[in-house]
Amino acid sequence: MRRRFVIEAVMVATYGQLMVPDRPVDYVIPYSTIMELYDMKNGPDQVMDDVEDDRHVKMKIGELIAFFEEPLNRKKIERALGVPWRESAPLLLGEHVTFTVVNALDNAHYGEYFDPIETEQLLTAMKFKLPLLSDQIELQDRIIEAEVPVQVYDIEDFDFAVEEGIAVDEMEISRDW
Template sequence: MRCRFVIEAVMMATYGQLMLPGRPVDYVIPYSTIMELYDMKSGPDPIMDDPEDDQHVKIKIGELIAFFEEPLNRKKIERALQSPWRESSPLLLDEDVSFTVVNAMDNAHYGEFFDPIETEQLLTAMKLKLPLLSDQIELQDRIIEAEVPVQVYDIEDFEFAVEEGISLQDLETSRDG
């Protein structure tokens, strides 16, 4: 069985270890974060502080865009976009990595704490009962502060999340105690 995580698409280009998990993983990606890739690839703003790293990440973003634009993948994504909250069929990168694209809808439920992309990630994690994977400490802090009922892992804890993780039952037990 594959581990599943909600994640924004740019993290796949930024963190190479996500493409080499210890066991099969399905990354659930809100469609709006795929659209962000186009702006990031061609935009003037750097993604990374180091110019060499920035160039490398922009190349990886281009590769990711090309993957999503492959005819079969594009067809799966277009089907998912036909109705709100619909999930695509898995887009297989290799035997250990697949993507599921979700036509997530921001309903401004958490508008005062989170931007629309963050809200879509949170709502996707809540709706599908999946953990969120993030590299943004301030986002993780805001999730805790707003008491959003979502399990979140820092990118630095990715291997732990894949290999061991924390079950919802364990999480609920720790809240009760």
């Protein structure tokens, strides 16, 4: 069974282990996070603290941009962009990895706690009832603090999330305590 996760596009470029899972994985990516890749690749700001790591990640970002710009992939993405919340057809990358691009819309629902990209990720996770993968501890803490009804996994727990995960019905939490 293919596991699906909402993720920011840059995370896929940053964490190589996400590209070689043991089981089939579909990364659901809000389109705005793909657009963010261009700024990260060409911008003056470093993505990583270490110069060599930054150079490597920017190279991976370039490869990911090239993947999304391939004619067939670009066509699938463009079809999804015509309708809010539409998912693209799967973009195949290897035996175990596919991407689905979503034309997510920030409705400012969580504007106080989250920036527009984070909001789109959360709304995508909620709309499609999918867990969110993130490396940002602060974001994870804010999700819990704001009681956003989204399951979130730290990137460090990726193998667990793919292999076992936690079913949504197991997540029911009593609000009485």
